[in-house]
Amino acid sequence: MRRTLMLLAMSGGVLGAVGASMGHPVPSPRAAPVAAADTTFSPATLALGDSIFHGRAAGGMCFTCHGPAAKGTPGLAPDLTDAQWLHGDGSYAFIVKTVTNGVPKPIQAMAPMPPKGGAKLTPDQVAAVAAFVYSLRNAR
Ligand code: HEC
Structure with missing residues (x-):
C-alpha cells in the first residue's frame, strides 16, 4: 500500500x-x-539516510560524488548543504524526485547523476536518504 x-x-x-x-x-x-509534504523524520530514518549517503547501507554512493560532508566536489557534484539549488526549490519532494530520477543533464558537473546515484534503492531507501539530505539544511 x-x-x-x-x-x-x-x-x-x-x-x-x-x-x-x-x-x-x-x-x-x-x-x-504526496506524503513527501511531511518533513518530520524519525531519528531512525535520518540514521538510515546517513548510512545510505555514506555507502554503509544499500550500496549508496552519494558521498563518492557529493563528498563525505555533502559539500560537493567541483566538476563532479554540487554542495547539498548550502542554500543554492541548481535543479529545484530544495523541498523534500524535490529532493526525492531528483534522487529517484538522477540528473540526466547537469548544469555545472561534467557527467550526469544516475538515477538513485547508481545504487538500487527502494522507494523507502530513497525517502530516507532524501530526508538525510533535507536535514542537512533544515533540521538544525
Ligand atoms: C556519479 C556522481 C553522483 C552520485 C553518485 C550522486 N550524485 Fe547527486 N548529483 C550529481 C550531479 C552531476 C548532479 C547535478 C549537478 C549539476 O547540475 O551540475 C547532482 C545533483 C543532486 C541533487 C540536486 C542538487 C541541486 O543543486 O539541485 C541532489 C539533491 C542530489 N544530487 C542528491 C544525491 C544523493 C542523495 C545521492 C545518493 C543517493 C547522489 N546525489 C548521488 C552527481 C552524483
Missing part, C-alpha cells in the same frame, strides 16, 4: 510531465497524494 502511494506520487510528477508534453490534460502534480 505504501509502495503504491509512493508510485502514485511519483507518476503524478513524472508521467504528468510526459503527458503535458504530449498535449494531454494532466491533473496538477499538487493533486497527487
